[in-house]
Amino acid sequence: MRWFETPNFDFVSKRKIAYVISGILLAISIGAILTKGLQYGIDFKGGKEIVLKFEKAVDVTEIRSSLSDPLGSTPEVKLFGSESEVLIRTDNTNTIEEIETVVRSTMSQLYPDNQAETEKTDSVGPRIAEDLKSGGLQAVIYSMIIIFVYILIRFRKWTFSAGAVAALFHDVIITLGAFTLLSDVVNFSLLIDQNIIAAFLTIVGYSLNDTVVVFDRIRENSIVHKGMEFIPMVNKSLNDTLSRTIITSVTTLFVVAVLFIFGGEVLKGFSFALLIGIVLGTYSSLFVASSLVVELDSKTKK
Structure with missing residues (x-):
């Protein structure tokens, strides 16, 4: 793990490449959702x-x-x-x-x-299914609103809230797109039911945890290194937390991979969503949330 002891990667300078990658993935996901439609399970269609x-x-x-x-x-x-x-x-x-x-x-x-x-x-019944679908959608939306308010109160900047929530939407939409595209390809069920909604909320929590750790380090560095410009400070914060981010993601991936392989057919969809979500959550905390904070902070100052 010596590679992570003193990392010095310039994450922020690569943000435009990340924007292109995320834009392509979002476009494919939204296109699949709009053309093919979400594949609901019995819970949501009766x-x-x-x-x-x-x-x-x-x-x-x-x-x-x-x-x-x-x-x-x-x-x-x-x-x-x-x-x-x-x-x-x-x-x-x-x-x-x-x-x-x-x-x-x-x-x-x-x-x-x-x-x-x-x-x-x-x-x-169809009525119960509609109620469940509405409840699942509300659970995701309300969690985003609460997260926005929480980040705003904790960090006292709306740019942090916007970056965190945008990264969460990024992760959920791409995961939904993957489920839509792969539903007829893989040999296990990827229909969206209550278990998958639980997986999405877990993804939101995991991704938010990574993002908050980075934001906390940015706040700490802004106090310790008051003369440092904002972009180098964000890069330093990402590098300071890189070891923790990678180790946490890899160990969590191992556990979820075991669940996916040995957990049985019932847990395949749930664990598959978590596998995608962990990778996306790590990527978005490094390249999406912090980069959006940099962009919004720059525009706000101008």
């Missing part, structure tokens, strides 16, 4: 879910493909706790009893020597 417990382990890919025709659309199928328990979610409009009959009949044909019993059935 539907039915059934949990089946088999005597032996089953293959979720086989179950998903075998149920596509009988249910009229490809259902969401995940392992639920063990390799013999399966959660099946579908947006089929029939009653839960009719759907259960179709699912049990299809499973009997697919696995004649592996009997299944229904552990749980549930329905999410």
